[in-house]
Amino acid sequence: MAPRLTHLDATGAAHMVDVSDKAVTSRMAIAEGAVHMAPQTLALIRSGAAAKGDVIATARIAGIMAAKKTHELIPLCHPIMLSKVTVDIEPDESLPGLRVRALTRVADRTGVEMEALTAVSVACLTLYDMAKAVDRGMTIGPIRLLEKSGGRSGDWKAEP
Amino acid sequence: MAPRLTHLDATGAAHMVDVSDKAVTSRMAIAEGAVHMAPQTLALIRSGAAAKGDVIATARIAGIMAAKKTHELIPLCHPIMLSKVTVDIEPDESLPGLRVRALTRVADRTGVEMEALTAVSVACLTLYDMAKAVDRGMTIGPIRLLEKSGGRSGDWKAEP
Amino acid sequence: MAPRLTHLDATGAAHMVDVSDKAVTSRMAIAEGAVHMAPQTLALIRSGAAAKGDVIATARIAGIMAAKKTHELIPLCHPIMLSKVTVDIEPDESLPGLRVRALTRVADRTGVEMEALTAVSVACLTLYDMAKAVDRGMTIGPIRLLEKSGGRSGDWKAEP
Amino acid sequence: MAPRLTHLDATGAAHMVDVSDKAVTSRMAIAEGAVHMAPQTLALIRSGAAAKGDVIATARIAGIMAAKKTHELIPLCHPIMLSKVTVDIEPDESLPGLRVRALTRVADRTGVEMEALTAVSVACLTLYDMAKAVDRGMTIGPIRLLEKSGGRSGDWKAEP
Amino acid sequence: MAPRLTHLDATGAAHMVDVSDKAVTSRMAIAEGAVHMAPQTLALIRSGAAAKGDVIATARIAGIMAAKKTHELIPLCHPIMLSKVTVDIEPDESLPGLRVRALTRVADRTGVEMEALTAVSVACLTLYDMAKAVDRGMTIGPIRLLEKSGGRSGDWKAEP
Amino acid sequence: MAPRLTHLDATGAAHMVDVSDKAVTSRMAIAEGAVHMAPQTLALIRSGAAAKGDVIATARIAGIMAAKKTHELIPLCHPIMLSKVTVDIEPDESLPGLRVRALTRVADRTGVEMEALTAVSVACLTLYDMAKAVDRGMTIGPIRLLEKSGGRSGDWKAEP
Numbered sequence: 001m002a003p004r005l006t007h008l009d010a011t012g013a014a015h016m017v018d019v020s021d022k023a024v025t026s027r028m029a030i031a032e033g034a035v036h037m038a039p040q041t042l043a044l045i046r047s048g049a050a051a052k053g054d055v056i057a058t059a060r061i062a063g064i065m066a067a068k069k070t071h072e073l074i075p076l077c078h079p080i081m082l083s084k085v086t087v088d089i090e091p092d093e094s095l096p097g098l099r100v101r102a103l104t105r106v107a108d109r110t111g112v113e114m115e116a117l118t119a120v121s122v123a124c125l126t127l128y129d130m131a132k133a134v135d136r137g138m139t140i141g142p143i144r145l146l147e148k149s150g151g152r153s154g155d156w157k158a159e160p
Numbered sequence: 161m162a163p164r165l166t167h168l169d170a171t172g173a174a175h176m177v178d179v180s181d182k183a184v185t186s187r188m189a190i191a192e193g194a195v196h197m198a199p200q201t202l203a204l205i206r207s208g209a210a211a212k213g214d215v216i217a218t219a220r221i222a223g224i225m226a227a228k229k230t231h232e233l234i235p236l237c238h239p240i241m242l243s244k245v246t247v248d249i250e251p252d253e254s255l256p257g258l259r260v261r262a263l264t265r266v267a268d269r270t271g272v273e274m275e276a277l278t279a280v281s282v283a284c285l286t287l288y289d290m291a292k293a294v295d296r297g298m299t300i301g302p303i304r305l306l307e308k309s310g311g312r313s314g315d316w317k318a319e320p
Numbered sequence: 321m322a323p324r325l326t327h328l329d330a331t332g333a334a335h336m337v338d339v340s341d342k343a344v345t346s347r348m349a350i351a352e353g354a355v356h357m358a359p360q361t362l363a364l365i366r367s368g369a370a371a372k373g374d375v376i377a378t379a380r381i382a383g384i385m386a387a388k389k390t391h392e393l394i395p396l397c398h399p400i401m402l403s404k405v406t407v408d409i410e411p412d413e414s415l416p417g418l419r420v421r422a423l424t425r426v427a428d429r430t431g432v433e434m435e436a437l438t439a440v441s442v443a444c445l446t447l448y449d450m451a452k453a454v455d456r457g458m459t460i461g462p463i464r465l466l467e468k469s470g471g472r473s474g475d476w477k478a479e480p
Numbered sequence: 481m482a483p484r485l486t487h488l489d490a491t492g493a494a495h496m497v498d499v500s501d502k503a504v505t506s507r508m509a510i511a512e513g514a515v516h517m518a519p520q521t522l523a524l525i526r527s528g529a530a531a532k533g534d535v536i537a538t539a540r541i542a543g544i545m546a547a548k549k550t551h552e553l554i555p556l557c558h559p560i561m562l563s564k565v566t567v568d569i570e571p572d573e574s575l576p577g578l579r580v581r582a583l584t585r586v587a588d589r590t591g592v593e594m595e596a597l598t599a600v601s602v603a604c605l606t607l608y609d610m611a612k613a614v615d616r617g618m619t620i621g622p623i624r625l626l627e628k629s630g631g632r633s634g635d636w637k638a639e640p
Numbered sequence: 641m642a643p644r645l646t647h648l649d650a651t652g653a654a655h656m657v658d659v660s661d662k663a664v665t666s667r668m669a670i671a672e673g674a675v676h677m678a679p680q681t682l683a684l685i686r687s688g689a690a691a692k693g694d695v696i697a698t699a700r701i702a703g704i705m706a707a708k709k710t711h712e713l714i715p716l717c718h719p720i721m722l723s724k725v726t727v728d729i730e731p732d733e734s735l736p737g738l739r740v741r742a743l744t745r746v747a748d749r750t751g752v753e754m755e756a757l758t759a760v761s762v763a764c765l766t767l768y769d770m771a772k773a774v775d776r777g778m779t780i781g782p783i784r785l786l787e788k789s790g791g792r793s794g795d796w797k798a799e800p
Numbered sequence: 801m802a803p804r805l806t807h808l809d810a811t812g813a814a815h816m817v818d819v820s821d822k823a824v825t826s827r828m829a830i831a832e833g834a835v836h837m838a839p840q841t842l843a844l845i846r847s848g849a850a851a852k853g854d855v856i857a858t859a860r861i862a863g864i865m866a867a868k869k870t871h872e873l874i875p876l877c878h879p880i881m882l883s884k885v886t887v888d889i890e891p892d893e894s895l896p897g898l899r900v901r902a903l904t905r906v907a908d909r910t911g912v913e914m915e916a917l918t919a920v921s922v923a924c925l926t927l928y929d930m931a932k933a934v935d936r937g938m939t940i941g942p943i944r945l946l947e948k949s950g951g952r953s954g955d956w957k958a959e960p
Contacts, residue, residue, distance in 0.1 A: 014213070065233075076218065117300070143300040243429065381698055770814075
């Protein structure tokens, strides 16, 4: 069968696809992204009150809460009952900037890739928000899926 | 004064900064992003029922609605009454993929950069969602602010 | 100028229209609707514990809360700061059923018709929900705007 | 047993009824509604840029997203994990206006009638919103359940 | 093993804990709280139009709806599909004030204590809101869990 | 005039009161609350990874985000555009437990007391959530308004 966009019907109309017949399996996804910034912006985040303060925690909480809102944001995503969400944020001098990684898990009929990608996106936006007063030129990305497991399409890993 | 992260107080605690004393001015922001995909994925989106169908409209609506949710997603963003949101999505064979651009406007005490960036991010995520069954290796980004105007910090444009 | 759909641009793309240049004026809207039901369903709502109970209050609260969510539900509606919402619900034996009327008010750049219509719609849905176990054949409607005032287009009243 | 309103307890207090003991079965519902408008309003929607544009897609997406918000809008509705939502919108010269039909599906302990009715209601409100600048006299309705299947009360179809 | 805060990982980072391996069991929780007020405030709520009016119903509906929003409010709470919520509100001259009690139930991998506590908290806030124009000195609390059952940690009851 | 509940009309029906005629003034509110816990629970929060970790930041962010959701939670609250929110959380061995204080500010037609009280309530619930696995007997409260300023009713301070 030729590949097609499953979220459209034969006439091109968008719909929330029927997952009734899919099996409830354990599904997992990992996504990553980054916020690129000026070296002095990263230095500011890593120094003084900021280093011990709420920057990373705020972005992490924003990412976790956003994962739970994925189906409210992405029109054709199914509501799911996430059983696990973690968001890790690490400074990386080589960018320079911050790397964000999210892991999501569920036992359901549909995958959790969008939830992981949404967590990463919103965590990155939150980091941008907190540093934008000193650096408007930051860029977000690339945001991508690293791996996913479970479901009919099976396991998948991004090329390194 | 040395630059500092305005969203943290002196102890490093996150807070929603006081904008009471800022002037109500007309503020505007433009952000952009892209979804990079395999050439055949872009071809699929541009052909047949999909081309005439709801792919672009769905991502556009998702972006517009997300702009209105920005303060629910980004913990330290102020609620604002957006007076205009547009989201434009164009195929670009040179990526290959889709380019997304959002413009936001408000008359308020605080800027609309985060609203434009959030609209772009969620429009990109929605495009990813609709095509992910045929291409999990897509990447989102770079997402960045192109320009903003209004407010105490004045006008700003990204370097080309 | 020929009439056109203001929520679409020249290419047919949906957008949230710019209201920056509109004047902040006092705006008001009144909408109405009805739930038609079997006579015995209405009798049940008007008798015993139900009559003194929470049926009407629940639908009224749902309508008021929905008015505040209008911009989250209707993609191209602007967020506004409603300054008043009332929802009245009256039994009407001539339907037979319940009549719902909502009034909304704001001082803003954009009208409150959609807020009044949304309050009526959700109040009607809530009434349906509470009585559906005894009467699935109820119908909702007609829902319509009765009058609105304020704004550039001025006052308007529905024909009787 | 005499029929009673299940959403009220013996004192008339509203509550979210216990569905713990209900069986998880496959449940489906179809609802319909319409927006009645002036002939020239319908003609405007069916011509030029609008015809190829986002009017129908916007209302469809609004309806699908609203179905997922049903339990946030209707106070006594249970949260459920919808497995399918479709919204179809067709012009009908005989009204004149637009007909809206929604289908919802779930495997759960509680039905999806309210989700289908909410999708129809919000799609109708969105259509009204997009055309209201040219026709404030449009009316919405009748909105009604067409059929439902699954659950203890079994299958049900509206009289034609 | 020494007790530890399960919502933090070994580095102190907050995460949504993995409940994938927990059993789906029937879980129930009961929480209570109170709003303390001046005697004349309670008298006002219990007399005239207020007594027959929507005060108690409004707070009850607010509590029920808030229970469904618990995972949106509490960052590390899992989304769950509540199968039952009741909120009872009784005047108590001995406070003087109003006592609030909520019961929540679910068949899931995680408990419903936070849902019951959130329902009580928001019902109390709603009561405060409705009476605050006549009595700003009201206090809310103590809010506490009375009992819970189901899950790995088993049944628990508060000391009387 | 005898005191009355402003959120009810003459028939006892709840409504969102009209604030159109109120002046836009600078308004501020401060509320406080506490979570009482076993001494060893407080010790656990103050030691090791937890002390340097996200406990306080998570509750603070939850409180700030909840302040922005007040009008979604409290049925008759007006939507407002908060211009400032801070949430402070301090351990207090004399409880033993954690004290929470929130300050909210706005320039609007209606006050921000409910926003401050909601921020405190949800921050307390979040603290309870994070520690509940080791101490289910914690109690929340008393939650109360400490002071407010601005608006027709003027300044107010709680008795010490």
